[in-house]
């Protein structure tokens with residue numbers, strides 16, 4: 001059985017991502033002075049980036065594999081209508097049900113309806129960024145159905161009413177002591193910050209709840225069109241429990257999560273685990289093809305796949321199509337000097353880091369998130385890390401260009417850059433501006449040779465760091481001197 005697109009109730013359609021915070025500058029300022037956050041970033045994020053590099057070096061030709069993965073994704077996106085139909089056909093043939101949701105409201109409503117029809121009161125969930133995108137937990141709770149996160153990080157966030165700040169390490173912003181206090185409050189036990197003891201508390205609590213749940217919700221790492229299967233990767237075993245233990249399994253995916261065939265899967269499994277955590281493979285990779293067949297011991301009685309658009313077809317149709325290749329591995333976050341400094345909360349939406357700086361304005365509009373395309377030094381680390389070779393810096397520059405074209409950038413800034421561009425195009429104005437800068441900046445120089453505070457509009461530079469005063473001689477003067485010395489030597 002296949003259900004078509006469901007209409008949203010009037011006034012409730014929302015084609016966007018939920019936004020938690022919007023004051024990027026204030027949040028970035030706060031986060032970069034947060035010593036606990038900085039320690040967490042050094043402990044987890046930086047180490048994961050190093051592990052990724054080591055794990056990729058084990059492959060005979062990691063760069064060729066990344067190229068291949070990018071090409072497979074591009075091919076799938078170019079023929080998405082064909083592969084979606086093929087996926088639907090193959091899932092239906094195996095007794096599963098495919099539903100299409102225009103937006104997050106429709107996706108949530110479909111899941112609530114399935115839960116209500118099957119009399120499910122408790123829904124166990126494996127980690128799923130797309131369910132964060134739809135705010136599924138809120139929709140289930142509103143309908144009187146209890147959602148329970150079973151990934152350890154997501155469980156901690158659920159009991160603390162917090163949001164993930166990383167795509168694969170949702171609770172990276174909290175340390176063991178903080179988690180100890182959260183669990184002491186929730187389980188009403190003695191405080192401990194021993195990671196094993198904390199994990200054991202959650203394990204014991206969650207284990208028996210899998211037996212009580214009628215419905216399991218999972219995300220989808222990859223959907224294989226050729227076989228009508230969905231692939232769910234996890235490290236804790238909870239994902240496999242969610243897809244096999246309850247009577248009903250609902251898998252929720254963004255419509256870009258497709259790959260054409262089973263032969264393509266190893267390419268992505270090899271890259272996903274290495275890029276996300278430096279592992280060769282995730283501990284559990286479950287391939288689910290429909291519901292339990294007669295004679296089979298495991299698996300759900302009903303299998304539903306919800307394919308959600310939520311603004312993706314608009315991105316697919318435009319020049320930012322390649323951003324839909326993302327497999328949500330988090331490698332670009334781990335490699336990004338800005339993310340490491342400001343953490344995930346500052347980005348204000350469910351998708352943080354370099355890919356979030358692209359996706360959030362693409363989904364929600366540039367006006368609402370005008371700082372995000374600038375939350376990058378354009379160093380290129382994200383592009384180098386990306387397993388599907390999304391050229392994130394290129395797209396960030398394109399978004400900046402869009403801001404100027406659409407006059408979202410403030411008038412004063414546009415005028416300054418116009419003058420700057422004019423000055424750069426004329427030798428004498430360039431030299432004149434250099435002399436003026438040198439005189440001005442030397443006047444601001446402290447005794448140690450550093451400038452502590454620049455005046456507006458350049459004061460953003462010195463909010464978090466000092467600025468070096470200009471050298472006595474600039475490059476042109478040094479070069480001129482060098483050439484003169486050379487000529488002297490030659491003429492001897």
Ligand code: SF4
Pocket residue numbers: 167275325326327328329330331332333355382385386387388389390
């Ligand atoms: S953009 Fe690339 S590196 Fe970043 S999460 Fe997506 S796939 Fe991973």
